[in-house]
Amino acid sequence: MSVTVSTTVNGDSVDFVCAPDETLLDALRGRLGLTGAKEGCGTGDCGACSVTLNGRLVCSCLVLAVEAEGQEIATVEGMAAGETLHPLQRAFIDHAALQCGICTPGILVAAKALLEKTPDPSDEEVRYWLAGNLCRCTGYDKIVRAVQAAAAEMRRA
Amino acid sequence: MAFDAYVKREFKQVGTRVARPDGVDKVTGRALYGADMVAPGMLVGRVLRSPHAHARIVSIDTSEAAAMPGVKGIVTGRDFSVPKDEFLADVAVNCLAQDKALYDGHAIAAVAAINATVARDALKKIKVEYEVLPHVTDIDVAAKPDAPVVLEGRALETVPAGMGANVTHRCEFGHGDLEAGFAKADKIVERSFRTAATHQGYIEPHACLASFTTDGRADLWVCTQGHFYFRTLCSEMLGMEASQLKVTASEIGGGFGGKTTVYLEPVALMLSKKTGRPVKMVMTRDEVFRATGPTVSTSIDVKIGMTKDGRITAGWADMRYSGGAFQCLTCEMGAQAAFAAYDLEAVQTVGWNVMTNRPKEAAYRAPGAPQAIYAVESVVDELCQGLGLDPLEVRIKNAAKKGTKASYGPTFDDIGLLATLEAAKKHPHYTAPLAEGQARGLSCGFWFNFGGNTCVTMNVNTDGTVGIAEGNPDIGGSRASISLMAAEELGIPYEKVRTIIADTASLGYADTTDGSRVTFAVGIATINAARDAIRKMCKRAAMLWGIDEDAVEWKDGAAHPAGPNAGKFPPMSLADIAAKSFQTGGPIAGHYEVNADGAGVSFGVHLCDVEVDKETGATKVVRYTVFQDAGKAVHPDYVEGQMQGGAAQGIGWALNEEYIYGADGRLQNPGFLDYRIPVASDLPPIEAVILEIPNPGHPYGVRGVGETSIVPPLAAISNAISRSIGTRLQELPMSPPRVLKAIKGAA
Ligand code: FES
Numbered sequence: 085m086s087v088t089v090s091t092t093v094n095g096d097s098v099d100f101v102c103a104p105d106e107t108l109l110d111a112l113r114g115r116l117g118l119t120g121a122k123e124g125c126g127t128g129d130c131g132a133c134s135v136t137l138n139g140r141l142v143c144s145c146l147v148l149a150v151e152a153e154g155q156e157i158a159t160v161e162g163m164a165a166g167e168t169l170h171p172l173q174r175a176f177i178d179h180a181a182l183q184c185g186i187c188t189p190g191i192l193v194a195a196k197a198l199l200e201k202t203p204d205p206s207d208e209e210v211r212y213w214l215a216g217n218l219c220r221c222t223g224y225d226k227i228v229r230a231v232q233a234a235a236a237e238m239r240r241a
Numbered sequence: 242m243a244f245d246a247y248v249k250r251e252f253k254q255v256g257t258r259v260a261r262p263d264g265v266d267k268v269t270g271r272a273l274y275g276a277d278m279v280a281p282g283m284l285v286g287r288v289l290r291s292p293h294a295h296a297r298i299v300s301i302d303t304s305e306a307a308a309m310p311g312v313k314g315i316v317t318g319r320d321f322s323v324p325k326d327e328f329l330a331d332v333a334v335n336c337l338a339q340d341k342a343l344y345d346g347h348a349i350a351a352v353a354a355i356n357a358t359v360a361r362d363a364l365k366k367i368k369v370e371y372e373v374l375p376h377v378t379d380i381d382v383a384a385k386p387d388a389p390v391v392l393e394g395r396a397l398e399t400v401p402a403g404m405g406a407n408v409t410h411r412c413e414f415g416h417g418d419l420e421a422g423f424a425k426a427d428k429i430v431e432r433s434f435r436t437a438a439t440h441q442g443y444i445e446p447h448a449c450l451a452s453f454t455t456d457g458r459a460d461l462w463v464c465t466q467g468h469f470y471f472r473t474l475c476s477e478m479l480g481m482e483a484s485q486l487k488v489t490a491s492e493i494g495g496g497f498g499g500k501t502t503v504y505l506e507p508v509a510l511m512l513s514k515k516t517g518r519p520v521k522m523v524m525t526r527d528e529v530f531r532a533t534g535p536t537v538s539t540s541i542d543v544k545i546g547m548t549k550d551g552r553i554t555a556g557w558a559d560m561r562y563s564g565g566a567f568q569c570l571t572c573e574m575g576a577q578a579a580f581a582a583y584d585l586e587a588v589q590t591v592g593w594n595v596m597t598n599r600p601k602e603a604a605y606r607a608p609g610a611p612q613a614i615y616a617v618e619s620v621v622d623e624l625c626q627g628l629g630l631d632p633l634e635v636r637i638k639n640a641a642k643k644g645t646k647a648s649y650g651p652t653f654d655d656i657g658l659l660a661t662l663e664a665a666k667k668h669p670h671y672t673a674p675l676a677e678g679q680a681r682g683l684s685c686g687f688w689f690n691f692g693g694n695t696c697v698t699m700n701v702n703t704d705g706t707v708g709i710a711e712g713n714p715d716i717g718g719s720r721a722s723i724s725l726m727a728a729e730e731l732g733i734p735y736e737k738v739r740t741i742i743a744d745t746a747s748l749g750y751a752d753t754t755d756g757s758r759v760t761f762a763v764g765i766a767t768i769n770a771a772r773d774a775i776r777k778m779c780k781r782a783a784m785l786w787g788i789d790e791d792a793v794e795w796k797d798g799a800a801h802p803a804g805p806n807a808g809k810f811p812p813m814s815l816a817d818i819a820a821k822s823f824q825t826g827g828p829i830a831g832h833y834e835v836n837a838d839g840a841g842v843s844f845g846v847h848l849c850d851v852e853v854d855k856e857t858g859a860t861k862v863v864r865y866t867v868f869q870d871a872g873k874a875v876h877p878d879y880v881e882g883q884m885q886g887g888a889a890q891g892i893g894w895a896l897n898e899e900y901i902y903g904a905d906g907r908l909q910n911p912g913f914l915d916y917r918i919p920v921a922s923d924l925p926p927i928e929a930v931i932l933e934i935p936n937p938g939h940p941y942g943v944r945g946v947g948e949t950s951i952v953p954p955l956a957a958i959s960n961a962i963s964r965s966i967g968t969r970l971q972e973l974p975m976s977p978p979r980v981l982k983a984i985k986g987a988a
Pocket residue numbers: 122123124125126127128129130131132133134143144145146
């Protein structure tokens with residue numbers, strides 16, 4: 085059995101057909117070719133698959149694709165405006181907040197969700213908010229700095 | 242030694258914090274990792290794994306699975322001929338079991354099907370008859386003569402008679418008269434330690450896409466630390482010629498040593514060969530934990546003697562390492578590294594390998610060293626405590642330096658240990674007051690570093706830009722470092738250089754991205770490829786000027802007449818020469834091939850402050866500073882990144898991470914929920930202090946920096962905890978229950 089799902093991804097209306105037990109992550113990556121969200125665990129423990137569903141941060145490996153019906157999804161692919169990177173994206177490059185980069189899409193999506201709610205977070209708030217996003221390379225130090233630099237820039241804008 | 246000597250110079254670009262070339266792709270989601278590639282007509286491959294720790298495979302019946310609609314092919318160990326070479330045979334048997342399943346998670350068979358669901362269902366229809374055998378997962382039990390035997394007949398001649406069959410290797414290092422050394426000591430401490438196996442924990446699971454064509458050629462896309470080595474392994478296992486297998490390295494989502502060997506790749510190639518279609522295979526996290534990585538688990542005895550004023554008189558260690566169900570020589574690294582930080586008159590280390598029913602060990606950042614140095618640094622700290630000495634002063638007093646005969650044989654050249662210790666002593670962290678309930682610990686760390694085989698091609702484009710092809714997957718920003726070194730040597734802006742990682746058909750062999758070798762060895766090759774290109778460009782300029790080529794020199798990105806006798810010509814830039822290259826003899830490219838020597842060892846010192854919750858036994862690291870000698874930090878951001886990342890992994894190892902096996906021999910925590918790596922809120926800011934003591938063996942003084950940083954945290958944290966709770970733990974990880982038990986035991 086397959087189900088047709090109509091949804092919005094990064095502002096574009098899209099339809100896809102999927103199995104009822106397929107995850108949103110698999111649908112994004114496999115059906116829509118949006119491979120920015122990564123599967124690090126498939127069990128909600130690493131955050132590499134982070135996207136937002138109607139603005140709420142979720143692990144797309146724990147969401148069924150059919151749940152996206154009629155909803156709005158945002159992924160890392162939608163963060164930049166054309167050639168202009170989001171301040172978080174720019175800050176991650178400028179502050180060397182990535183090494184291998186596999187955690188980066190999920191962390192960017194999560195950090196963006198944080199700054200939308202809390203434009204001036206403390207370092208501790210950043211660390212606790214990102215506690216669901218594993219990074220094995222950086223030790224998080226430069227990630228926290230990059231998020232704070234982007235937050236400062238966004239507050240000035 | 243034929244190495245490329247260091248020459249002091251002023252750098253214009255090396256040492257700056259430029260934007261990495263792969264940055265935009267990685268922040269926009271465009272970068273393609275192992276699991277991100279697709280091919281038309283692609284099948285999905287899945288692996289059936291042993292639920293038993295140790296079992297004879299009596300039979301495998303794949304008929305029902307093969308008959309399922311959508312199933313296109315099945316392979317088992319029988320599809321591969323086991324290579325004669327023992328090392329290769331172990332790799333092959335680890336990819337697919339032959340007659341025995343050797344650990345929980347060992348691959349037994351694999352299926353290729355039209356999609357993941359069909360493939361998963363098909364695995365359930367494969368009937369494997371097992372004869373379950375007694376198993377052993379604990380190293381000390383496995384070493385006993387009456388332990389269940391993992392594999393018969395694997396002991397090397399190094400093993401003395403009368404040892405259990407699982408003991409497969411013995412090695413010994415050291416010098417001097419131990420007995421006399423211990424006789425001179427005012428205090429001798431002897432302790433036993435155990436460390437749990439840990440996993441590299443890269444966030445990207447292993448993934449590949451294999452495509453075999455009917456004329457015997459194949460392409461492999463894979464996340465790997467070494468695509469050339471993967472080509473060697475896969476072509477040998479599939480009986481192919483190397484030229485017929487093209488391996489392309491994807492972007493890699495972390496490796497730390499764990500992606501230096503094959504698991505899925507030969508299986509995917511065989512499935513593709515059998516089905517005639519591309520086959521993609523991606524591991525689940527459960528598979529990553531059960532069947533790849535981990536480190537050795539260890540059991541180590543250390544004995545050290547010290548005088549009242551803090552001079553170490555003798556050091557001895559006996560270290561048992563288990564590399565899982567196969568032969569493993571990591572114990573050699575541990576036995577060599579254990580006392581490397583000390584200038585000792587009498588030292589002896591003995592290493593052993595013991596087989597257990599656990600996955601085959603894979604390298605993890607400074608493989609073998611963290612465990613050994615944890616044990617040694619713990620005993621040194623206990624001696625300092627017992628004699629009332631400052632632990633940093635004692636390390637300074639005993640530090641290895643230029644001219645020291647290292648405990649593992651060689652005599653050190655210029656090394657940065659003393660400078661690193663002095664930097665730690667001067668740093669405000671060392672004397673900062675501790676809050677109530679906090680304690681401070683420190684440890685030295687060491688890694689050998691490696692050079693190895695490397696090829697670089699440098700193409701000078703007609704528009705004045707430069708393209709570099711090198712062969713080492715970039716895990717932590719090495720493309721930026723290589724571009725920086727090329728820009729420096731050529732005298733052109735960094736932005737004009739683009740470095741790519743070439744596939745195995747496009748470039749000569751490159752050793753794997755391991756041993757902290759890339760910035761060092763690829764750096765040497767890049768600098769020399771630039772010098773080769775410069776020679777060629779000078780020749781072209783000489784031709785255009787009509788002067789002798791020896792009368793041309795290269796400065797600031799341009800050819801200049803060398804001295805007044807050469808004639809008066811305005812400088813001719815790289816872009817000018819490149820633009821005219823078609824008229825002066827054709828395209829210009831520099832090349833260099835090397836088996837690089839002179840990697841230069843690296844030392845680090847870590848300082849940490851911890852707070853132990855006496856009610857729960859939980860440890861919080863509240864301040865952490867890393868001091869490390871980088872030789873020359875080509876891109877300081879990514880050097881700091883290596884120092885911080887290694888420290889974070891070491892903190893996880895010290896406090897939480899461990900492979901937990903049940904009495905049934907099954908891994909009990911194969912997921913990130915139960916195998917807990919540090920998250921952002923677990924860690925303090927990690928300050929990185931880079932020291933630059935030039936490596937005499939690199940033209941810019943570069944040393945590898947990737948591995949040393951994981952070595953000191955184990956003992957640094959243990960030393961801090963023991964000072965906090967007044968008793969010393971001798972087992973890792975120092976998880977809350979263990980710390981609590983130690984507190985209760987001491988009370
Ligand atoms: S893949 Fe979804 S949380 Fe890890």
